[in-house]
Amino acid sequence: MAVFNLNVNGTKQKVDxxxxxxxxxxLRDQLKLTGTKYGCGIAQCGACTIHLNGVATRSCILPVxxxxxxxxxxxxxxxxxxxxxxxxxxxxxNVAQCGYCQNGQIMAAAALLKNNSKPSEEQIETAMKGxxxxxxxxxxxxxxxxxxSRT
Amino acid sequence: MEKQDALHSRRSFLKSSLLSGGGxxxxxSALAEFLPSKKLAGPxxxxxxxxxxxxxxxxxxxxxxxxNPNPEFGQNVMTSLPMIVAExxxxxxxxxxxxxxxxxxxxxxxxxxGGSNSVRMYWKPLRDAGAAxxxxxxxxxxxxxxxxxxxxxxxxxxxxxEKSGKSGxxxxxxxxxxxxxxxxxxxxxxxxSFNVVxxxxxxVEGLKIVTGKPLFGLDYYKEGMKIAMxxxxxxxxxxxxxxxxxxxxxxxxxxxxxxxKLYEDGFExxxxxxxxxxxxxxxxxxxxWDVMNARKKLSVQWEPIADTxxxxxxxxxxxxVVVPAGLETTESQYAKMQERAKExxxxxxxxxxxxxxxxxxxxxxxxxxxxxxxxxxxxxPMNFFADVTDEKALVVGPQQxxxxxxxxxxxLIGLPxxxxxxxxxxxxxxxxxxxxxxxxxxxxxISKKIKAPVKLIYSREDDMTxxxxxxxYIATYRAALDANKNxxxxxxxxxxxxxxxxxxxxxxxxxxxxxxxxxWELPSNITIGAFRAPRSNFxxxxxxxxxxxxxxxxxxxxxxxxxxLLKRAKENPVGKNNEYSADRxxxxxxxxxxxxxxxxxxxxxxxxxxxxxxxxxxxAAHVVDMVKRDGQPYVERVYSAIDCGIVINPExxxxxxxxxxxxxxxxxxxxxLTLKDGAPEQNxxxxxxxxxxxxAPQIVDVSFVENGIDPTGLGEPPFPPVFGAVANAVYxxxxxxxxxQPYFNSTIxxxxxxxEKNTKQQGDKKLPQPKIKKGRTP
Ligand code: FES
Ligand code: FES
Numbered sequence: 001m002a003v004f005n006l007n008v009n010g011t012k013q014k015v016d017x018x019x020x021x022x023x024x025x026x027l028r029d030q031l032k033l034t035g036t037k038y039g040c041g042i043a044q045c046g047a048c049t050i051h052l053n054g055v056a057t058r059s060c061i062l063p064v065x066x067x068x069x070x071x072x073x074x075x076x077x078x079x080x081x082x083x084x085x086x087x088x089x090x091x092x093x094n095v096a097q098c099g100y101c102q103n104g105q106i107m108a109a110a111a112l113l114k115n116n117s118k119p120s121e122e123q124i125e126t127a128m129k130g131x132x133x134x135x136x137x138x139x140x141x142x143x144x145x146x147x148x149s150r151t
Numbered sequence: 152m153e154k155q156d157a158l159h160s161r162r163s164f165l166k167s168s169l170l171s172g173g174g175x176x177x178x179x180s181a182l183a184e185f186l187p188s189k190k191l192a193g194p195x196x197x198x199x200x201x202x203x204x205x206x207x208x209x210x211x212x213x214x215x216x217x218x219n220p221n222p223e224f225g226q227n228v229m230t231s232l233p234m235i236v237a238e239x240x241x242x243x244x245x246x247x248x249x250x251x252x253x254x255x256x257x258x259x260x261x262x263x264x265g266g267s268n269s270v271r272m273y274w275k276p277l278r279d280a281g282a283a284x285x286x287x288x289x290x291x292x293x294x295x296x297x298x299x300x301x302x303x304x305x306x307x308x309x310x311x312x313e314k315s316g317k318s319g320x321x322x323x324x325x326x327x328x329x330x331x332x333x334x335x336x337x338x339x340x341x342x343x344s345f346n347v348v349x350x351x352x353x354x355v356e357g358l359k360i361v362t363g364k365p366l367f368g369l370d371y372y373k374e375g376m377k378i379a380m381x382x383x384x385x386x387x388x389x390x391x392x393x394x395x396x397x398x399x400x401x402x403x404x405x406x407x408x409x410x411x412k413l414y415e416d417g418f419e420x421x422x423x424x425x426x427x428x429x430x431x432x433x434x435x436x437x438x439x440w441d442v443m444n445a446r447k448k449l450s451v452q453w454e455p456i457a458d459t460x461x462x463x464x465x466x467x468x469x470x471x472v473v474v475p476a477g478l479e480t481t482e483s484q485y486a487k488m489q490e491r492a493k494e495x496x497x498x499x500x501x502x503x504x505x506x507x508x509x510x511x512x513x514x515x516x517x518x519x520x521x522x523x524x525x526x527x528x529x530x531x532p533m534n535f536f537a538d539v540t541d542e543k544a545l546v547v548g549p550q551q552x553x554x555x556x557x558x559x560x561x562x563l564i565g566l567p568x569x570x571x572x573x574x575x576x577x578x579x580x581x582x583x584x585x586x587x588x589x590x591x592x593x594x595x596x597i598s599k600k601i602k603a604p605v606k607l608i609y610s611r612e613d614d615m616t617x618x619x620x621x622x623x624y625i626a627t628y629r630a631a632l633d634a635n636k637n638x639x640x641x642x643x644x645x646x647x648x649x650x651x652x653x654x655x656x657x658x659x660x661x662x663x664x665x666x667x668x669x670x671w672e673l674p675s676n677i678t679i680g681a682f683r684a685p686r687s688n689f690x691x692x693x694x695x696x697x698x699x700x701x702x703x704x705x706x707x708x709x710x711x712x713x714x715x716l717l718k719r720a721k722e723n724p725v726g727k728n729n730e731y732s733a734d735r736x737x738x739x740x741x742x743x744x745x746x747x748x749x750x751x752x753x754x755x756x757x758x759x760x761x762x763x764x765x766x767x768x769x770x771a772a773h774v775v776d777m778v779k780r781d782g783q784p785y786v787e788r789v790y791s792a793i794d795c796g797i798v799i800n801p802e803x804x805x806x807x808x809x810x811x812x813x814x815x816x817x818x819x820x821x822x823x824l825t826l827k828d829g830a831p832e833q834n835x836x837x838x839x840x841x842x843x844x845x846x847a848p849q850i851v852d853v854s855f856v857e858n859g860i861d862p863t864g865l866g867e868p869p870f871p872p873v874f875g876a877v878a879n880a881v882y883x884x885x886x887x888x889x890x891x892q893p894y895f896n897s898t899i900x901x902x903x904x905x906x907e908k909n910t911k912q913q914g915d916k917k918l919p920q921p922k923i924k925k926g927r928t929p
Contacts, residue, residue, distance in 0.1 A: 001403070018403065021440045029378070029438040034370035035363020037579075038439075039530055040611045044836035047530060075363030087361040094353055094802050097810050098225030099360035100530040100579025106361060125845040132836065134530040134580050135225045136813025138847035140806065 004064050008033070009077025019065030024048045026064050027074060035075035035103045039132070046131030049104040049111075050074050056111035058130070075103040078110060085151065086110045089144040097135035105131050109145050118149050201325035203284035204333060205258030206236050206277065213322030215242050215308060218252035220259035221269045222551055223356075224581035225810075226866050227803035228269045230355045232277060234799055235270075238347040239281030239340060242321070243307040249355045254553045254573040262575075264551040265586045265681060267767035267864030270799060274862050282337040284328070291327035292319060342797065342859050351802035356577065366577040368548030369608065371536045376604040377406060379597045380442045382432035383617050384453050386829030388478045388676045391430040392454040399434060399448040404441030407601050408434050408449070413592060418562075422465025423555050425587050425619050426474075427678040433597055439608060456676070474676050478829035484648055485521065485903040487673060488625045492519075496644055496669035499655035502726045503665035505631075508640030512631035516704055519905045520628070520693035522892040523823035525621035525682055526831075526839060531579020532614035537594035538604035543570045546595055549578035549585050556588035564595050583681025587619050612834040620824060621682035623648040624689040625905075628697040631665070636705045638716075640665040643694070649675040652686035657765060658736060659698070661729035662716035677826070683814070684867035687766035688874055692819065692892060695762035695875025700888065709761050709879070710744050731765040735794050738856050739763055739772040742792035746854050747774035757788070760880025762872040769795040769868035770856075773812065777880035784884045784895070786816050786877065788850045793869055796860035808869045809851040815873025817842025819892060823899040840896065 006013045008031060015030045022041075027033045027050070036059055039047030043058040050059045051073040078084045082091065086109050096102045105128070112119055112127035119127065124145050133141065200208040200216070208216040217233035217240075233249045236242075252259045260276060263269075285305050292310045293300035296317050304311050311318045359366055384390055396408035413429050420426060432451060436442040459474045509515060535548035544566055550556060553573045561568045578585055594607035609617065624647040631640030641663040645653040655668035682688070702712035714737055719725075721733035740763050748754050749761075754776070763772035776788040789812050798804045821840035825832045833839040874892070882888050891904030 017438075018440065018444075021438075025438060025440040028370075029440070032372060033363075034365045034367075034372070037367075037531070038369065038608075039532075040836045042611075042835055042837060045530070075361075078362075080362060082358045082362045090361045091353060091357040094357065094806060096225075096354060096357065096360045097227070097806060098223075098530065098578060098580045099356070100367060102360055103363045128844045132530070132841050132843060134528060134582075134814075134841060136810035136817070136842070136847065137806070138813060138842075138844040139809050139849075139851055142844065 002065070004067070006064070006067060006072060007069065008072045009074060015064070017064060019063060021064050023050065023059040023062040023064055023067065023072070027059065033074050033076050037100060037103055039101070039104075043130070044132070045101070046104040046108060047101050049107040049131065051107060051111055054111065054114060056108045056127075075107060078106065084110060085148045086113065086144070089148045093140050093144040093147065095137050095140040095144050097137055101131060101133045101135075105133065105141055109141070109148075113145070113148055119145070201329040203287055203325070203328055204280040205255070206252075206280045207240065207284045209321050209325035211322045211325060213308060213320040214248060215240070215246065215321060216248040216250055218250055218259065220252045220262050220273065222262065222264045222549070222553070222575040222578060223251070224264060224549070224551065224578035224585065226264070226269065226807055227354060227800065228264065229577075230352055230803060231270060231799040232273055233355070234347050234352060235274060235277040236281040238345055239278045240285050241305040241307065244347050244352060246308060251575060254557070254575065256554050261554050263554060264581065265583060267769065267866040267868060270862045271768060271864045278339050279337065282339050283333050286334050286337050287328040287331045288321050288324050290331050291324035295324065295327065348797065348799050349801065352800050354803065367531050367579050368536065368576040369531055369534045369579070371547050371576060371606060373536065373538065373604050376536070376606055377435050377437065377601065378439050378442050379433055379435045379594070379605045379607045380446060380610065381593060381607065381613065382434065382446055382449060382451065383428040383613065385616075386453075386478055387678075387826070388456055388476060388829040389453040390428070390456045391432065392452040394432055394452065395450040398450070399445040402441065402445035402448055404437035405445045406435050406437070408432070408445070409600065411593065411596055411600070413589065413596070417462065419469075420461060420463045421555060421559050422463065423552060423587055424463070424559050425589065425678050425680055426461060427589065427617055427619065431593070435597065435601055435605065443610070473674070475674050477676065479675060479677060480827050481523065481825040482903055484623060484826070488521070488623065488646060488648065489905065491646055491671060491673055492625055492627060492644065494671070496646065496671035499653055499668040499670050500660060500726070500728075501667050502660070502663070505640045505642055505665040505667040508665035509629065509631045509642065511633070512640065513634040514632040514636075514704070515629060516632070516701060517627060517629045518697055518700065518890060518909050520626050520696065520890050521904055522624045522689045522692070523825060523899050523903075524618075524623050524677065524679070525818060525822045526615050526618050526824045526833070527580070527582045527584035527682060528615060528836070528839060528841060529578070529580030529582060529584055532611055533584075533590040533609040534607060535591040535594035536604070536606045537591070537598035539564050539566075539595050539599040540602070543572070544595060545572045545574070546591055547574040547576060548591060548594070549576055549581070550588055550591055551578070551581050551583075551585040552588065555586070556591055559588070560592055560595055563592050564599050582683045583685070584619060586681050611836065615824075615839060616831045616834050618824070618831070619678045619680040621685040621688070622650055622652070622679040624652045626652065626689070626693050628693060630697070630701050632705065638663060638701065638705070642667045644669040646671040646673065648673045648677065649679060652689045654686060654690060654730070656728045656730045657690075658720065658731055659716050661724045661726055661733070662720040664725055666725065683811075683870045684766050687764060687867065687871040688815075688818070689892075691762060691764040691871030692874035692878055695764065695872060696878040696888065696890070699760070699762075699875075699879040699882070710740055710749060713740055713763060735770045735856070736763065736765055738858070739770045739792045739794050742854055742856055743772040743774050743790055746792060746852060747790035749774065758880050758883035760876045760878065760883060762875030762879060764868070764872040764875070766871055767867045768863035769793065769865060771869040771872050773869075773872050773876040775873070775876040775880040777884045779884060784881055785846070786848050786880070789848050789852070791851060791853045791869060792856065793853065793865070794856035794858065795865040795868065796858065796862040798855050799862065801855070804855070804865055805853040807865055808853045811869035812851050812873050813842055813847045815870050816846070816848070816877060819874040819877045820846070820895045821893050823893050823896055825899060
């Protein structure tokens with residue numbers, strides 16, 4: 001066990017855990033931030049996507065010991081009130097079915113659009129390829145991303 | 152589905168009551184979660200709710216709350232079902248607050264999500280409830296204003312008496328209305344005057360979803376709660392022999408390691424109490440990571456099972472079933488199925504004289520189709536929270552059938568049903584998987600044993616290898632054509648592990664004079680079950696590919712050929728028990744033909760495949776437009792035509808069809824689970840391929856037949872025919888027919904399938920070769 005001082009959603013957080021603990025479980029079990037989802041634990045589904053210094057990152061294989069002072073943003077920190085343009089687009093396009101994957105999809109899309117406000121079709125597909133939606137909402141996810149990039 | 156019918160009639164029991172006192176009041180913060188706008192969440196929140204029927208609660212200041220009875224797993228019932236109530240209630244939908252109802256089969260009906268049944272089963276009861284409440288409110292206003300009720304009109308949560316100029320909100324009359332007996336047989340609105348039903352409304356939980364609120368079972372938290380994971384045998388056909396937990400118990404955070412038996416010997420299981428692994432190991436600890444690590448330190452011995460007898464009381468009454476011992480392997484399962492297929496089978500339906508028709512045939516076309524097990528892989532793995540004490544139990548989590556699981560849970564933990572509270576969380580996918588409740592039972596037994604609240608979590612590996620899969624199937628279709636290429640006989644013989652997929656009374660039964668359907672089954676210890684219409688999603692692939700091949704052999708357009716058969720089934724049906732309506736079936740084909748521009752030249756650049764199917768009371772047809780992209784078949788565009796009767800919420804209904812199309816493409820291209828010596832060979836998403844964005848179509852164009860028929864269900868029907876339409880488009884794209892699911896997963900279909908055999912069938916020589924179009928890159 002070791003103490004880690006983390007910067008999560010702009011707030012300092014102190015956790016005392018095994019350094020190998022993936023950030024996913026630190027968020028969910030220690031910090032009670034359950035918006036970040038568990039889907040596979042092996043970086044295959046994207047449900048656990050967070051931003052690490054603004055970069056979309058799979059938190060299920062990210063040991064807490066590797067984070068240091070890097071800024072972590074989770075879905076709860078994107079905008080608590082759902083005012084981020086990507087969240088708004090998701091509501092507008094009625095994207096979600098079960099909704100379980102959508103936190104990860106939104107985090108991946110937000111990271112993409114932050115770096116590239118007008119992504120091409122192919123850039124969207126590349127950025128989103130690590131995020132599975134078992135309900136099959138891809139068509140609307142893409143529409144929602146495009147609608148943000150148009151504004 | 153007798154069970155649902157029984158519950159359905161109980162549900163018509165509507166009750167009104169005045170709610171007062173803490174027990175029935177909703178706390179301020181809980182309510183604030185559901186309020187449509189933040190304004191309402193200010194001080195002076197309503198503390199009094201008046202209940203009008205089990206589904207509606209109204210406060211004096213006119214906050215209208217509608218309870219959703221059915222668990223939500225992405226089909227959007229949380230929005231659509233309350234919309235039905237709001238329609239008849241004449242509530243202003245924008246101001247309605249929606250809340251997930253408690254588990255209460257007396258007030259809220261069967262509460263079963265599955266079988267494409269939610270809207271279909273609740274359509275009438277919810278309309279009745281909304282209409283009854285409106286009448287009660289009107290009556291209360293009539294008494295207060297001392298005017299005839301018939302002169303009062305209700306609109307948008309308000310009551311008006313035009314003559315006197317009086318008006319008031321529902322809230323003003325709620326307390327009086329709640330004391331009025333619930334009227335029966337209230338006249339319902341005309342379909343043409345609907346304004347909520349049929350309008351596109353946003354998901355009522357949309358904001359919570361995009362802000363990451365703890366909606367799901369896996370997110371549930373209770374102070375003092377522990378985390379448990381189970382360790383099940385590595386293979387079907389194995390059970391726990393012994394274990395050594397000395398190392399695992401010493402791991403940080405670990406509090407308990409023990410073995411657990413789910414059902415005692417002789418336990419009478421209900422129909423959905425599927426027994427996959429009965430003896431499991433349980434590791435309990437403080438955090439998920441602690442438990443995951445400790446599991447690695449377990450030392451466990453497993454041993455083969457003997458033949459096991461199970462007593463099951465399902466829809467067909469009490470049955471003794473013997474689950475065979477053995478470690479099954481996919482390759483030998485395919486071989487066994489092909490062997491068994493040669494033996495006689497049970498005749499499921501026979502019309503005319505199929506033997507003679509085949510004897511006299513000028514051409515016989517025979518094709519065999521196969522499909523492997525499929526794992527559901529709901530995005531949220533199985534999990535459940537349980538807090539079981541000697542006095543009562545609280546269980547919280549994702550469950551499609553709380554009404555079915557409760558009696559078994561009660562027996563297992565030794566508490567009467569009234570001491571058990573089941574809370575239904577939003578489910579991260581279901582697809583039939585959560586109609587089974589073993590993980591709820593396991594969680595409850597663990598909590599009972601450790602005397603503490605606990606959340607049981609399945610890892611993805613646990614979830615995929617402790618499956619209740621879509622069965623393995625095989626079917627051989629045969630058609631007899633006379634010298635003029637008329638279809639004179641049709642024969643399907645299908646089997647599966649452990650059940651066959653044949654729906655003997657569905658199309659093309661009823662359309663062919665000489666018809667024979669047969670089925671056989673091979674017992675197995677692999678557990679199988681509901682999977683978004685498991686039998687239909689195989690049939691719609693096999694039968695619809697076969698019809699495509701027939702149309703080609705007969706020189707007919709595939710849509711016209713189906714329409715011809717349907718015309719026959721309508722005008723002069725063969726046999727009596729045809730399950731489908733030929734009219735509705737034909738209508739989706741006509742609609743998809745029109746919408747897809749089936750015969751238009753500009754669409755000729757696509758390799759088009761069509762299929763249609765009827766299941767779960769509804770009809771669906773798709774045209775799949777395939778191209779070659781980077782040398783690989785890719786579905787670029789899909790047209791879907793659906794008849795599910797009245798559509799409650801078109802935007803969300805379209806979403807579900809789009810999802811079914813993507814799911815169908817994904818599973819038909821890649822889906823499959825294989826076994827080696829009883830052990831699933833895929834245990835996570837690196838080995839089990841699920842469709843991703845790049846493989847999904849650019850466009851899914853969805854149209855609904857508008858016929859004003861009461862809703863008939865939508866969750867399953869659009870899914871099966873995707874398989875057939877994809878298969879037919881693959882043929883146009885590659886020149887090769889595909890017979891074995893999945894179509895593009897070489898580790899399964901090419902290894903085990905029966906393609907070789909099909910290419911050697913008689914009749915092939917007469918088939919024209921398709922014109923292969925050059926691939927284009929979009
Ligand atoms: S849980 Fe991290 S990628 Fe699946
Ligand atoms: S919405 Fe259900 S997994 Fe994506």
